[in-house]
Structures are given as C-alpha cells and as structure tokens.
Amino acid sequence: MAFTRATGKHRRSTRMHRTTSRAAGVATLAATGVMGTLAAGPAHAATTAEQTGLTPVVGIGDSVAEQIGAQAAAQRQAAEEKAAEEAARKAAARRAATERAAEVRAAREAERRRLNAFVAPIAHSYLSTGYRTGGSLWSSGSHTGVDFHAAAGTAVHAVGSGTVVSAGWGGAYGYEVVIRMADGMYTQYGHLSSVAVSVGERVTPGRQLGLSGSTGNTTGPHLHFEARTSPEYGSDVDPVAYLRKHGVNV
Numbered sequence: 001m002a003f004t005r006a007t008g009k010h011r012r013s014t015r016m017h018r019t020t021s022r023a024a025g026v027a028t029l030a031a032t033g034v035m036g037t038l039a040a041g042p043a044h045a046a047t048t049a050e051q052t053g054l055t056p057v058v059g060i061g062d063s064v065a066e067q068i069g070a071q072a073a074a075q076r077q078a079a080e081e082k083a084a085e086e087a088a089r090k091a092a093a094r095r096a097a098t099e100r101a102a103e104v105r106a107a108r109e110a111e112r113r114r115l116n117a118f119v120a121p122i123a124h125s126y127l128s129t130g131y132r133t134g135g136s137l138w139s140s141g142s143h144t145g146v147d148f149h150a151a152a153g154t155a156v157h158a159v160g161s162g163t164v165v166s167a168g169w170g171g172a173y174g175y176e177v178v179i180r181m182a183d184g185m186y187t188q189y190g191h192l193s194s195v196a197v198s199v200g201e202r203v204t205p206g207r208q209l210g211l212s213g214s215t216g217n218t219t220g221p222h223l224h225f226e227a228r229t230s231p232e233y234g235s236d237v238d239p240v241a242y243l244r245k246h247g248v249n250v
Contacts, residue, residue, distance in 0.1 A: 115182070117205045118160045118246035121189060121225050122148040122212070127250065128222060131238050137219070144236045145188065145226035150212040152221040156189050158203040159243065165231050167195050173224065174216025177209045178231050185242065186231050190224035191216050 129147035137143075150156075162179040165186070170176035173190035177197060180186055193213025197203060214221040227242035228235040243250050 115161045115204060118243060118248045119157060119205050120148075120243070120248050120250060121157055121159050121187075122150050122154060122223055123157070125149050125154075125223075127240070131240060140234075144233070145190075145224050146239050148223040148225060150221060150223050152193055152211075152213050154212040154223075156192060156209050156212055156223055158205060158207045158209055159187055159248065160205050160246065162187070162203060164197050164199050164201045164203060167197050167199050167201075170216065172217040174213070174218065175210065176216075179203060179209075180231070185237075186228040186235075187239075188224070188226040188228065190226075191218050191222065193221075 125148045127146050128149045129143055131143060131146050133143040134141060135143075156177075158179055160181050160183075162181040164177060165180050166176065166178035168175065170178075170190060173188070175192040175195050176188060176190045177192065177195060178186060178188045189209055191212070191214055192210040193215060195210040197207070197209050203209070212221055212223045218224075225239055227237050227239040229237060240250055
C-alpha cells in the first residue's frame with residue numbers, strides 16, 4: 001500500500017508549531033484575563049494590584065507621606081510656640097523697661113520735691129519773739145530775726161537745701177550756722193550750743209545743723225533764726241514770710 005505525503009494547506013502541523021501556538025494562546029488568554037479584570041472595576045483592579053505586589057509600595061509611600069506631614073505639622077507648631085514665647089518675652093521686657101523708667105521718673109520727682117521742700121528749723125516749736133520787735137536788748141534797736149522756743153540741746157535743722165557758708169563762732173550770735181539757700185537767699189541759725197556742719201558742706205531740708213543753746217548775747221536757750229538777702233548782718237527780711245512762702249506753717 002502506498003502512502004502519499006500531505007502537501008499544501010492540509011499539511012499537519014509540526015510539534016514545534018503546535019507548541020508555539022499553545023504558548024501564544026496562553027498569552028492571549030492571560031492578557032484577556034488581565035484586561036477583563038481591569039475592566040471589571042476598581043475592586044478587581046485593586047485585588048490584581050495586590051496580587052502583583054504593587055500595594056505594599058503604595059502603602060509605604062502613604063505612610064512616609066503621613067509621617068512627613070506629621071513632622072512638618074509638629075515643626076510648624078513648635079515654631080509657632082517658639083515665636084509666641086519670644087513675643088511674650090519681648091512684651092514682658094518692654095513692660096519691665098516701661099515700669100523701671102516710670103519708677104526712675106517717680107524717684108527723681110520725689111527727690112526733686114524733697115530737695116525743694118522747706119521745713120521748720122525746730123520741730124513742734126513756736127515763736128517766742130517776733131520779727132522787728134523793738135527794745136534795748138538789740139543793738140540795732142529791733143529784732144532782726146525771730147526766736148523759736150527750744151530747750152538747750154534741741155536739734156536744729158536746715159530749713160531747705162543749700163551750702164554752708166559760715167559755721168562757728170559769730171560774736172553776739174554765739175555759735176552760728178549761715179547757709180546760702182538754693183533760691184539765692186541766706187538763712188542764719190544763732191545761739192547754738194554745738195555745730196554739726198562745716199563750711200562748704202551741702203545740706204538738704206531737715207539736715208541737723210547742731211543743737212540749740214544760749215551762747216552769745218542771750219537771756220536763755222532758744223534758736224535765733226534770720227532770713228537774709230546776703231550773708232551779712234543788716235540784709236535781713238521777714239523770716240516768717242520767707243518760710244510761709246515756701247509752705248512752712250509758722
């Protein structure tokens with residue numbers, strides 16, 4: 001029996017050809033399945049993505065982004081808090097500086113008032129002899145000052161700010177102190193038992209000048225007080241009017 005070779009388009013496929021065809025079919029099916037899955041919707045696409053190992057990469061990216069965002073937010077908050085603290089510190093420093101400046105001004109004003117204030121030469125005393133009182137007790141024929149009642153040893157004070165121009169023995173005035181006042185006038189304190197200041201010394205209101213007594217021409221312990229336009233005898237003015245002008249009630 002004779003066999004004839006198949007020819008033309010009816011020739012049987014070789015083994016290699018069949019294998020190649022199967023591989024191509026499988027590839028086509030695989031592609032068709034993937035495309036079908038993707039076309040089926042996001043859920044299937046996500047499932048396929050998870051099966052392909054893409055989700056872990058996306059998940060890590062989201063986590064890192066969240067961490068970076070949290071760190072950035074924390075840094076912003078820390079910067080804002082630091083800025084707020086710095087602003088509060090500067091505001092407190094400004095308030096403190098303003099308060100210190102106000103305190104300095106108040107202290108200066110208080111010192112200015114103190115230096116410009118006047119006080120009585122003898123505390124809690126009264127006039128025992130008035131200004132221009134006449135009589136033979138005074139060489140000029142009248143009293144050139146006023147007398148403040150004071151027991152021996154009573155503290156005598158400067159009536160205001162000034163500079164001592166005389167401190168020591170003053171003849172008929174006994175131990176005396178003469179002060180050139182800040183306003184240009186002069187005040188005299190006579191018949192002292194002791195002197196506590198020296199020439200050239202600056203004094204402030206209330207500064208103790210010495211103690212009252214009865215030195216010089218006097219009939220008993222008291223303070224002789226004069227207000228003058230110069231340090232010399234005979235330039236006297238009304239000492240009561242002078243003290244009252246400066247707020248001293250005598």
